[in-house]
Amino acid sequence: MAETSNLIQSTQKILHKALDMLGYDEGMFDLIKEPSRVLTVRIPVRMDDGSVKVFTGYRAQHSDAAGPTKGGIRFHPDVDRDEVIALSMWMTLKAGIVNLPYGGGKGGVICNPKEMSQRELEGVSRGYIRAISQFVGPLKDIPAPDVYTNAQVMSWMLDEYSMKHSDNPLEFITGKPLALGGSKGRSTATAMGAVMVIKKALEKRNIKMEDARVAVQGFGNAGSFISKILHDEGAKIVAVSRSTRGLYDENGLDIDYIIENKDKTPDIAEDLGAKVLTNPELLEIDCDILVPAAIANQITEENADRIQADIIVEAANGPTTEKATEMLTEKGKLIVPDVLASAGGVTVSYFEWVQNKTGYYWEDDEIQELLEEKMNKSFDEIYDFHETRQVDMRLAAYVIGIRKTAEAIRYRNWA
Incomplete structure (x- = not known):
């Protein structure tokens, strides 16, 4: 498919830049650019x-x-x-x-x-x-x-x-039920990880959680959990959407009601007194945080100039194109890239793998504490690189993300 082929090409392009910044030659890129x-x-x-x-x-x-x-x-x-x-x-x-x-x-x-x-x-x-x-x-x-x-x-x-x-x-295998060695916290791990980096982004922009206005595109597993967690922590969720349409209320939506009735009530907008909008319209509303949690290539050079959110947190894979990333970064927007924002899932999967190997299982608060430590440290490292080297957050994340694999390849003398 053209869309996914473009995602491969854009990924390879950023990987190439990241490896150049790390001082590796073309041989390393040739090995890493494909599986x-x-x-x-x-x-x-x-x-x-x-x-x-x-x-x-x-x-x-x-x-x-x-x-x-x-x-x-x-x-x-x-x-x-x-x-x-x-x-x-x-x-x-x-x-x-x-x-x-x-x-x-x-x-x-x-x-x-x-x-x-x-x-x-x-x-x-x-x-x-x-x-x-x-x-x-x-x-x-x-x-x-x-x-x-x-x-x-x-x-x-x-x-x-x-x-x-x-x-x-x-x-x-990970993501199992608890009865077969699954880990507590796994089902909400991706959303929890995204919320943790949202909190870090809010700190960088000096915005309090209770003052934050959030729009979430996509109300599947990740999007609905992110909306629920942020709502419970005091943020105002002003817009959410599914595949066909979205809901908007500048005073904040009743997220609990939406979750309880999303598959039952066709007239949920009327029940809530909310405005109906399209997915493209949701991206452009006035808000502090935009969370694309649906599909790829939603923010492009066609609509990037109309994005009003100060912070974009990519809970979906590849929702922002390379050109749009450049345009938004130039405007001073803070983009938390997908490879960071959605890393909570693989992190708690790792915790499950470790628990299975040792036969010792952790409680919810331990999982939460360890996940937060990982996500916060990763955000800080990427943000510091972004600030110090004056590169966008995506390139900074790719540099940090590929460094370990490149070093392992070098020590193994594969390239």
Whole structure:
């Protein structure tokens, strides 16, 4: 797809700049600019009507120089090879930013879970793991949930891997239910990590939480949790949106009511006395913090001049184009890039992996404290580099994010 191919190209361009700043030559870039391996698999599944349908899946492993690769598996009709490649590269950056002993991995299957029964979904989950089982493992490549996959899917995958290997390594996969070695705090980790960097950004702009006006584009798992947490901490959520439309109220929306009724009430705007707006309109409203938590390429050179938010926190993957990043940075906007803002998920996945390996499990407050320590330290390091070297936050994040992998490659004498 053109969109994901562009994401790969823009990622490679920024990686090239980051490696130049770190003093590495073209040989290092040639090794890092693409995944070490990309696996394509075919998954036969007996459907409920008796027919056999063959699904296509992918697994990309960007680099295992710094440790096993790590990354989610998404089930979606629009999954493609280029998307999986781009996401695996970003996972390497996220792991480096929060200093985890991982490289980046990512997987996906082309399917539509909304049109499948639980039995068919289980068939795809188990079939995918059977197909990639020789390429993954607790010290090779560790999967996790992503779009349209969850703790149940991870449970089926763990069980299939266990049967295939006559073993029961809980640390093979993360995002599991607590009964199978899952970690407390995992389901909200991505949102919590984003909220933690939002707080740091507010500090840099001298804005109090209770004075902050927030707009959130995308009300899925990340967007809804971010809205709820910020609302509970005193921020005014003035706009939220889903795929088709958004809601706006300059006095603040009732987030609890929206969460409780988002799938029930078609006239929720009327219930709340809120204005209906489009997704593009939401991006341009007057607010302090804009959280793009939906899809890629939402803020472009076409609308960047109309973005009024002082702080943009990218909870989605690639929501701001390279040109828009330049334009917004020149205007003095603070962009917290996706590879930092959404690093909470992989961080708590790492905590789960450690807990599985040691057999000792942590409480919610311990998870929260450790996550906050990681996110705050990462934000400070990236912000300081951005200030000291006078580069945008995205390039600063790429420099910090790729440094560990590049050093590991150098010490291994691969490039």
